[in-house]
Amino acid sequence: xxxxxxxxxxxxxxxxxxxxxxxxxxxxxxxxxxxxxxxxxxxxxxxxxxxxxxxxxxxxxxxxxxxxxxxxxxxxxxxxxxxxxxxxxxxxxxxxxxxxxxxxxxxxxxxxxxxxxxxxxxxxxxxxxxxxxxxxxxxxxxxxxxxxxxxxxxxxxxxxxxxxxxxxxxxxxxxxxxxxxxxxxxxxxxxxxxxxxxxxxxxxxxxxxxxxxxxxxxxxxxxxxxxxxxxxxxxxxxxxxxxxxxxxxxxxxxxxxxxxxxxxxxxxxxxxxxxxxxxxxxxxxxxxxxxxxxxxxxxxxxxxxxxxxxxxxxxxxxxxxxxxxxxxxxxxxxxxxxxxxxxxxxxxxxxxxxxxxxxxxxxxxxxxxxxxxxxxxxxxxxxxxxxxxxxxxxxxxxxxxxxxxxxxxxxxxxxxxxxxxxxxxxxxxxxxxxxxxxxxxxxxxxxxxxxxxxxxxxxxxxxxxxxxx
Amino acid sequence: xxxxxxxxxxxxxxxxxxxxxxxxxxxxxxxxxxxxxxxxxxxxxxxxxxxxxxxxxxxxxxxxxxxxxxxxxxxxxxxxxxxxxxxxxxxxxxxxxxxxxxxxxxxxxxxxxxxxxxxxxxxxxxxxxxxxxxxxxxxxxxxxxxxxxxxxxxxxxxxxxxxxxxxxxxxxxxxxxxxxxxxxxxxxxxxxxxxxxxx
Numbered sequence: 001x002x003x004x005x006x007x008x009x010x011x012x013x014x015x016x017x018x019x020x021x022x023x024x025x026x027x028x029x030x031x032x033x034x035x036x037x038x039x040x041x042x043x044x045x046x047x048x049x050x051x052x053x054x055x056x057x058x059x060x061x062x063x064x065x066x067x068x069x070x071x072x073x074x075x076x077x078x079x080x081x082x083x084x085x086x087x088x089x090x091x092x093x094x095x096x097x098x099x100x101x102x103x104x105x106x107x108x109x110x111x112x113x114x115x116x117x118x119x120x121x122x123x124x125x126x127x128x129x130x131x132x133x134x135x136x137x138x139x140x141x142x143x144x145x146x147x148x149x150x151x152x153x154x155x156x157x158x159x160x161x162x163x164x165x166x167x168x169x170x171x172x173x174x175x176x177x178x179x180x181x182x183x184x185x186x187x188x189x190x191x192x193x194x195x196x197x198x199x200x201x202x203x204x205x206x207x208x209x210x211x212x213x214x215x216x217x218x219x220x221x222x223x224x225x226x227x228x229x230x231x232x233x234x235x236x237x238x239x240x241x242x243x244x245x246x247x248x249x250x251x252x253x254x255x256x257x258x259x260x261x262x263x264x265x266x267x268x269x270x271x272x273x274x275x276x277x278x279x280x281x282x283x284x285x286x287x288x289x290x291x292x293x294x295x296x297x298x299x300x301x302x303x304x305x306x307x308x309x310x311x312x313x314x315x316x317x318x319x320x321x322x323x324x325x326x327x328x329x330x331x332x333x334x335x336x337x338x339x340x341x342x343x344x345x346x347x348x349x350x351x352x353x354x355x356x357x358x359x360x361x362x363x364x365x366x367x368x369x370x371x372x373x374x375x376x377x378x379x380x381x382x383x384x385x386x387x388x389x390x391x392x393x394x395x396x397x398x399x400x401x402x403x404x405x406x407x408x409x410x411x412x413x414x415x416x417x418x419x420x421x422x423x424x425x426x427x428x429x430x431x432x433x434x435x436x437x438x439x440x441x442x443x444x445x446x447x448x449x450x451x452x453x454x455x456x457x458x459x460x461x462x463x464x465x466x467x468x469x
Numbered sequence: 470x471x472x473x474x475x476x477x478x479x480x481x482x483x484x485x486x487x488x489x490x491x492x493x494x495x496x497x498x499x500x501x502x503x504x505x506x507x508x509x510x511x512x513x514x515x516x517x518x519x520x521x522x523x524x525x526x527x528x529x530x531x532x533x534x535x536x537x538x539x540x541x542x543x544x545x546x547x548x549x550x551x552x553x554x555x556x557x558x559x560x561x562x563x564x565x566x567x568x569x570x571x572x573x574x575x576x577x578x579x580x581x582x583x584x585x586x587x588x589x590x591x592x593x594x595x596x597x598x599x600x601x602x603x604x605x606x607x608x609x610x611x612x613x614x615x616x617x618x619x620x621x622x623x624x625x626x627x628x629x630x631x632x633x634x635x636x637x638x639x640x641x642x643x644x645x646x647x648x649x650x651x652x653x654x655x656x657x658x659x660x661x662x663x664x665x666x667x668x
Binding site for chain 1: 484487495496499501502503544549550574579582631650
């Protein structure tokens with residue numbers, strides 16, 4: 001017997017059940033399908049070979065973000081394979097009638113930045129995209145998760161997916177973040193606590209006073225990295241912060257529709273007394289800036305902490321994993337990451353490229369100069385972020401400090417577009433993955449917040465931002 | 470889809486935990502618009518030197534890594550991105566199953582849609598498989614949901630019942646969903662409150 005008390009994610013799930021049958025996966029309806037150039041071409045080819053249309057092009061939005069250069073947009077794309085992929089999305093969207101915020105659109109941007117900022121993402125929705133960081137949209141109380149290309153094709157053709165419900169997992173974060181500690185540090189601490197596979201099979205719900213105090217952009221940073229602990233989705237209950245953010249955005253409801261929507265959204269938070277399959281707590285009061293030392297996002301420590309010593313790990317494969325990570329990263333067991341020289345600082349990605357991230361970095365960099373040995377890249381998440389940054393004078397701050405301020409896109413988070421580390425180089429990156437070679441073959445990544453990244457850019461070595469606040 | 474049949478194979482051990490999709494197929498190879506040709510870059514950065522020569526000690530470059538259909542990997546295989554290019558690359562190389570103590574969710578779903586069976590076994594069975602002689606044959610029977618070891622033991626494994634039926638009967642999942650069109654139309658017509666403001 002299922003409990004009549006339901007969690008947020010269960011309510012969203014229930015509202016989208018098209019068909020349910022004992023023993024079979026459920027057919028669930030998708031409200032918003034986000035499409036980008038990398039994981040969609042084979043899905044459109046599939047539709048074409050079956051003679052199918054996009055069932056709901058009105059619920060489908062495309063943008064180009066992964067493969068495009070972040071240099072001058074008036075120039076052609078030099079990489080012929082990338083140029084072909086970008087052109088293919090244009091062609092597919094035209095043929096199938098999908099709105100496309102492409103390379104030259106005034107709203108182009110990283111799919112998980114432009115979607116929310118235009119008001120496409122709303123509470124209570126089901127949102128999918130052929131991209132694991134779709135979890136980002138959970139910040140609005142949407143059930144949002146990444147799918148593979150076969151599922152992209154399924155949703156294009158039918159607006160539905162076959163799914164089984166996940167376990168529910170509550171992440172309770174109470175307390176007040178200290179100066180220099182951010183949303184990014186909350187999620188890095190969570191990943192370090194449960195490990196890179198610790199939330200596999202689960203949908204997370206982030207709750208508690210520290211989560212309530214976050215802006216929508218901070219909440220998106222938290223939800224974005226749910227997948228880095230293995231959870232396909234991570235949600236936060238919609239509240240006044242959510243409504244305030246959404247009101248007036250281009251695709252948010254208007255007038256009477258707005259009131260009706262808000263009334264519905266207010267029914268979504270988890271019922272008092274609803275039971276989660278698992279709960280962990282994080283104390284925001286004692287949280288420090290976090291940094292990763294290894295080759296997955298679960299391998300993180302506080303900025304003043306030391307990397308682990310594998311000799312103390314009992315399980316052979318776990319020990320090998322840590323030894324392998326330390327060897328790849330060129331780090332010594334038991335030593336801190338703080339003070340290690342870096343070659344590159346990257347401020348960007350669907351985790352940390354929104355206006356508040358740029359503001360945070362600019363506040364640290366203003367009137368200062370970055371270490372001349374470090375290449376500092378700042379990549380806004382979207383054209384809208386870029387315009388807002390100009391209005392606030394941020395590009396001048398970055399340029400005067402010695403940063404390379406670029407055009408919107410995924411850039412060095414995934415290193416598909418030529419923005420990449422050289423073998424052996426170290427970066428402090430505000431992105432979401434530190435896997436081997438993620439930022440370029442042989443590159444070595446320390447994940448951290450925009451504040452830590454900016455402080456590191458100034459110092460030329462991994463730095464604790466609290467020392468200069 | 471071709472119905473999935475029972476097969477016998479040697480096991481290729483890759484006992485590394487948390488093998489992520491960036492290792493299985495690095496992102497720079499995702500600029501393709503096709504599904505084909507990914508096998509040559511499977512595990513690219515572990516498999517080749519910077520100049521493109523194969524690393525002699527990497528398992529897929531050894532005789533043991535050639536011609537086998539079962540990959541034996543460490544815990545949490547396939548973590549990271551949603552790229553279906555990962556199972557495409559694995560199946561194009563010749564793998565029909567990956568055996569591990571656990572799999573990342575998105576990878577698992579993608580694998581099942583591409584006739585690549587994610588087989589979850591206990592740590593004890595995993596250790597036993599790792600200890601098998603190089604030429605030992607293992608039989609994977611999807612209908613029975615068993616992995617038969619050379620010593621005669623048949624290890625049961627779980628598989629999603631719907632996926633199993635699709636794989637064994639060669640049923641195409643999209644074809645099945647398309648047949649639900651009346652239910653989808655009824656759902657669209659009958660929503661009490663649609664938050665959609667896009668349409």
